[in-house]
Amino acid sequence: xxxxxxxxxxxxxxxxxxxxxxxxxxxxxxxxxxxxxxxxxxxxxxxxxxxxxxxxxxxxxxxxxxxxxxxxxxxxxxxxxxxxxxxxxxxxxxxxxxxxxxxxxxxxxxxxxxxxxxxxxxxxxxxxxxxxxxxxxxxxxxxxxxxxxxxxxxxxxxxxxxxxxxxxxxxxxxxxxxxxxxxxxxxxxxxxxxxxxxxxxxxxxxxxxxxxxxxxxxxxxxxxxxxxxxxxxxxxxxxxxxxxxxxxxxxxxxxxxxxxxxxxxxxxxxxxxxxxxxxxxxxxxxxxxxxxxxxxxxxxxxxxxxxxxxxxxxxxxxxxxxxxxxxxxxxxxxxxxxxxxxxxxxxxxxxxxxxxxxxxxxxxxxxxxxxxxxxxxx
Numbered sequence: 001x002x003x004x005x006x007x008x009x010x011x012x013x014x015x016x017x018x019x020x021x022x023x024x025x026x027x028x029x030x031x032x033x034x035x036x037x038x039x040x041x042x043x044x045x046x047x048x049x050x051x052x053x054x055x056x057x058x059x060x061x062x063x064x065x066x067x068x069x070x071x072x073x074x075x076x077x078x079x080x081x082x083x084x085x086x087x088x089x090x091x092x093x094x095x096x097x098x099x100x101x102x103x104x105x106x107x108x109x110x111x112x113x114x115x116x117x118x119x120x121x122x123x124x125x126x127x128x129x130x131x132x133x134x135x136x137x138x139x140x141x142x143x144x145x146x147x148x149x150x151x152x153x154x155x156x157x158x159x160x161x162x163x164x165x166x167x168x169x170x171x172x173x174x175x176x177x178x179x180x181x182x183x184x185x186x187x188x189x190x191x192x193x194x195x196x197x198x199x200x201x202x203x204x205x206x207x208x209x210x211x212x213x214x215x216x217x218x219x220x221x222x223x224x225x226x227x228x229x230x231x232x233x234x235x236x237x238x239x240x241x242x243x244x245x246x247x248x249x250x251x252x253x254x255x256x257x258x259x260x261x262x263x264x265x266x267x268x269x270x271x272x273x274x275x276x277x278x279x280x281x282x283x284x285x286x287x288x289x290x291x292x293x294x295x296x297x298x299x300x301x302x303x304x305x306x307x308x309x310x311x312x313x314x315x316x317x318x319x320x321x322x323x324x325x326x327x328x329x330x331x332x333x334x335x336x337x338x339x340x341x342x343x344x345x346x347x348x349x350x351x352x353x354x355x356x357x358x359x360x361x362x363x364x365x366x367x368x369x370x371x372x373x374x375x376x377x378x
Contacts, residue, residue, distance in 0.1 A: 002315045002361040006202075007149055007179060007293055007349035012245065013204035019248035020206065023241040031238055032227060045238055048247035052211055055250035056198065057187030064212045064230050065243055066223075069178040070100035072197035072212040073143075077104045079220040080141040080172040080195065081113060087170045088138025089113040094126050094145070094155065096331045098176055101143050120334055124151040124286040128159035135163060139171040146180035146191070150331040150347050151295050152288025154184060161192025172218075178202055178210075182253040183261065183292050188213050200242065204351070205249035209242035253352075260352040265291035267350050271359045278363055281370050285335070285345060292351065295332075298344040298366060300375040306346060306366070309373060315365045318347045 003011070029041035046060070053060040066072045081091070093105055095117045105115045116134045118126050131142065142164060144155050157175050164171050174195040180186060181198040188196045196213040200206060214220055226235030253260065271294055275282045285295040298306055303319035310317060319329065332345045348362065
């Protein structure tokens with residue numbers, strides 16, 4: 001199999017598997033228990049939190065574990081609106097956010113909030129000046145992803161933070177950094193964010209674990225009440241095996257971060273060169289800054305047909321975010337490109353274990369698709 005859909009999910013790396021197995025078979029105590037075995041688990045949990053914080057570049061006390069990126073986004077957005085309810089009900093976000101952000105904003109609109117959706121240009125970029133223009137005295141939240149999950153463009157999060165400060169706006173800044181973690185350089189402090197979300201299964205940890213960065217001094221309403229875990233913010237016995245694996249994946253990924261980023265960038269460049277040389281029908285939709293995401297289009301062909309064609313040949317790519325489940329991508333649509341370009345849009349995404357052989361297989365598969373499939377009549 002040639003797996004080129006790492007923006008959807010990643011294979012759990014060996015270090016993470018070993019950490020999870022150890023937590024499940026040796027250190028399986030409840031961290032809330034007061035006897036020694038439980039306290040050993042509590043100490044391990046403290047270390048894992050510190051590992052994730054080190055990878056993010058923040059303090060351990062600013063890391064709260066959640067089940068996934070979507071949970072973290074939902075919690076952050078609802079909390080920011082709740083905290084700002086006496087100051088206003090205006091939210092600023094972008095039209096190319098992940099569904100976890102957009103659907104939450106739509107739900108809040110139905111509850112009386114007003115949302116401004118910033119539109120990207122044809123290259124998938126959000127203009128910093130548009131953020132500044134959108135801010136109002138009653139803006140209580142700006143939500144902007146760091147790396148777009150379908151285009152690979154890096155959004156102006158740090159500039160948004162500066163605009164909020166300069167405008168004297170009461171808004172909190174939330175960032176979905178799921179596709180940016182260990183892929184592009186950042187720390188929450190450098191970005192100037194109040195809330196930031198990352199996910200384990202995008203960095204070779206298991207599904208079911210992520211983290212929400214909460215800026216020191218910011219007090220969120222609890223997401224789950226009960227036993228008081230996670231400093232009372234998210235009660236429930238900690239998922240120690242997933243957390244152990246997450247921490248292991250962060251340690252390993254952080255240790256080879258620069259080399260991995262260079263490897264992915266080189267593969268992305270190699271793919272662009274091979275496609276340009278062999279397949280003039282293929283066009284790069286956006287040359288995003290992130291090293292691991294390459295959006296292309298086989299113009300004149302339907303992307304869902306091409307995805308199935310490639311799958312039959314053991315090549316895995318997507319027609320957009322896995323969360324779309326076959327529905328048209330709102331991100332690609334926001335580019336306002338010609339319909340034939342958008343109909344054939346595909347997302348190719350790399351990781352540290354991707355290879356040139358994977359790219360060669362993709363190019364050969366797309367060549368066969370162009371030769372054997374019928375072009376779309378639309």
